[in-house]
Amino acid sequence: MSVIWSGEGPALLLALDRADGTPLGHQLQDQLRAAVRGGRLRAGERLPSSRRLSEELLVSRGMVVACYEQLIAEGYLVGSAGSGTRVAAGVREPAARSRPAGTTSPSATTTDRVEIDFEYGVPDLKSAPLPDWLWALHEAGRTAPTAVMGDERDAGALRLRQVVAAYHRRVRAGTADAEHAVIVSGFRQGLVLALSVLARSGVERVGLEDPGPREHDELVRRAGMHPVAVPVGGDGLDVDALYRSRARAVVVTPAHQCPTGVVLAPERRHALVAWAAEVDGTILEDDYDAEFRYDRQPVGCLQGLAHDRVLALGSLSKTLAPGIRLGWLLVPPALVGPVVREKLLTSRGAPALDQLALATLMESGRYDRHVRRMREVYRQRRDTLTGAVTEHAPGLRLVGLEAGCHALLELPEGVVEEEVVHSALRRAVRVYGLSRYRVDAPRAGEADVHPAMVIGFGNVNEERILRGVEVLGEVLSGTLP
DSSP: OOOOOSTTOSOOOOOOOTTSOSOHHHHHHHHHHHHHHHTSSOTTOBOOOHHHHHHHHTSOHHHHHHHHHHHHHHTSEEEETTTEEEEOTTSOOOOOOOOOTTOOOTTTTTOSOOSEEOOTTOOOGGGOOHHHHHHHHHHHHHHOOGGGGSOOOSSSOHHHHHHHHHHHHHHHOOOOOGGGEEEESSHHHHHHHHHHHHHHTTOOEEEEEESOOTTHHHHHHHTTOEEEEEEEETTEEOHHHHHHHTOSEEEEOOSSOTTTOOOOOHHHHHHHHHHHHHHTOEEEEEOTTTTOBOSSOOOOOGGGTOTTTEEEEEESTTTTOGGGOOEEEEOOHHHHHHHHHHHHHHOOOSOHHHHHHHHHHHHHTHHHHHHHHHHHHHHHHHHHHHHHHHHHSTTOEEEOOSBSSEEEEEOOTTOOHHHHHHHHHHTTEEOEEGGGGOOSSOBSSOOOOOOEEEEEOTTOOHHHHHHHHHHHHHHHHTOOO
């Protein structure tokens, strides 16, 4: 699909060699043919007007007109009054880019048609508050001082750091101040910065929840450290196994564990903080799904228990939309300098106006209003999921329903997760087995992991939840044709 440029579009890079001896008109024809054949110019793309191209190349307009007429005659270009000169359809396009070895298309296994996708971690994208975000961007652009348009040289916009620290203190019972906050372009960048700093400080082993968020083991290795899989049970991370791992850092999702949905039990929260003090360790707290709680009282963050040992990571990917690409770190005092330095050396920070817009959005109350509204939307979808499982998969248990936008559907012993995944996909329903979230690393302990499906409902409406679970129930009961 070609880009339809507004007007004549941007300049076209062509270079004529006046010392070559080849007539300039012939050179221009050859370069335009090569651009079309090679895919630099795609079918339907508009070329510069003859007047504009002649001015850019310092040649006569008549030569450009003659060149265009020749290529129209050869079938490379088409021209019509009022539409300008465009690349003709049907000229050979470049071969499709091959996929890197070892990768497959998500839908290439059995079908190209997916109607219902229960992927976890995706919010309701249709409900992203774009009018509020555009209002906040307008306010930021209207009031921002000129200096914000320069390079970011520190931890991020002071105003946003003040806002996120205050929000964290108020909503999550944290203890951070603005000088401990670092603004980043999303959770992933924040985690990479934190891991890099820990590696430079001498940390060699990092504990990861198993099962846990995908790709964290690879990120740990890329930072030059060794990941260790620490089992997760009904009360959350096994802290005794963490001790045995000899790790000095651990990444946890205590509010609503990814993907099991369990909440880190109070005694294990205190044991985890004690572990960090004893081994001179650091806890990387992903406050995942903390905003969306339903059947339990709010639980404060780990950072509020030990601000000198916990580095909290937050972002907008679940509350607003992943595409906004903003997040923050609340960093232990001893690590603030190294984290800011690492950020300075690896990026120029998040967009300045977006930072000010987020501060405006949060201060205005519109951010919290959106979160409250979405909490009720997700609560209704959770209840719909529960009812659908009761109707179409009786006897199976959903766990992790107290918070968040995903739950774990435990399967009967002996069921093979991959068979369920592929059978559902043949019916245009995509589900995900728990084994997909296992950590590829040595284990610091053993725990029984029963077959289960991770069911994300954040971006799936109630009608699709009902249909998807109906299909899943048919798959599990063996009623597929």
